[in-house]
Amino acid sequence: MDDRFLVARARAGDDSAFAALIKAHERSLYCTALSLLRSSWEASDAVQEAFLEAYSKLQTLREPAKFRPWLARILVNICYQMLGRGRRTVPVEEVPERAAHVFIGSEESLDLMAALRSLDEEHRWVVALRYFHDLKVDEIAAIMDCPAGTVKSRLNRALEKLNARLAGTIQKEVAE
């Protein structure tokens, strides 16, 4: 369903509409957070914080059609804060919950995520925003506060590196 419609309904107090927005975007947010943060638990925390913030600030969203980049920006800020906080530990009596997400993909997907996580932070950001959130170059540039040309060159460079780090599997797939 269209984000604009869901945002309008959520703003009118329909919680099920916001739940639908969560379902539509949660995996994208999780993959982005996982590619940037240190653990799956941190990633799940970031996603939850992002949705809580989005929920409480939904009325401030000027253009409902821009919900996707708006939500991505919220997550980016949360990830920056979490990265800035340094390593974190858990009080002993807090039995770690299971991670909120389970991996159900192929071995190739695991390799791809590992390769992505090995890139420089600036390359991970652009790839995540481009491919997990399906954002345009201009939208990524606005979120990252850099020129569109920088985003384009980072994307090209990131994909080249990913291609190289996947040790020929992409080349093999293409050859087949």
Add this chain to the structure above:
Amino acid sequence: MNCDDIRRELEPYVNGELDDDAAMQVAEHLRDCGECSLRHAQMSRLAQRLKGLTDAYRPIRDFEEGIMQVKQPGARHERPQREGFWRARGWAAAAAVLALCLIGAVVVASVPALARQLPLPVGSRLGDLETTSKQAQLQNHQMQGQIDKLKIEIKDIRSKLVSVIQTSKNPLSADVNYAVQSVVMQFVEAQYAGDLKKMKSLSTPAMQAEIDAHPQDYLRDKSGQVTFAQMTDVSKSGDTYLEFVRLIDTKTFNESQYQEDFELLKVGDRYLVNVEGMDA
């Protein structure tokens, strides 16, 4: 356009973001250039796999429910391989109680505060939030009882008056406490001074390597002034000395306190930081 120009445009071409003229030029070039054509095929495949990556992770629980369950700030998670840090379970449990009590007011306040921020009445969901709030209040009350039984004294450590909470059943000597707490205090001050050299001089070789590998994880905002809100007395588990410090600074952590958890080893007659972790 030559091959270099084309390759710069391949990524937006693959994602359908070029205008018609530019897309036409790229398409024509790809028809005639085997090498660029191969690159295009590889990039298309990679893009397809990246887009498919979001399907590789499935949420276990429903965020529709999770969104209403505001988690306690203390309930942060850590990588499983660092479990060894929590060997002194009894002591750490008391310190965890300390942490939760100090931030408890924030927990309780945040739930109804969030409800008030919601765009419109949230009906039954608000009831859930209030239940969560009451549970948090009850938990806080119980923890306050435990805190009341703990012994707190004001100590002068390196000319700073610090509230030290006794969490160990069998306290170590005053000399050991002072020595370990002094090292920890100097380490935190060095973190805020941006003084990696000083931090490393207070660390074991393993910790020095860790600081070299991830210096940003250990440095704090240099423009901020730090206050030592509370420290635990020193606890010992095996060869390891443990110390929790709750901190406030005037920059990054000015709205709420946070905690640093230290694990030290005795090397010769010195106590050196072997692990430092940050906690909400």
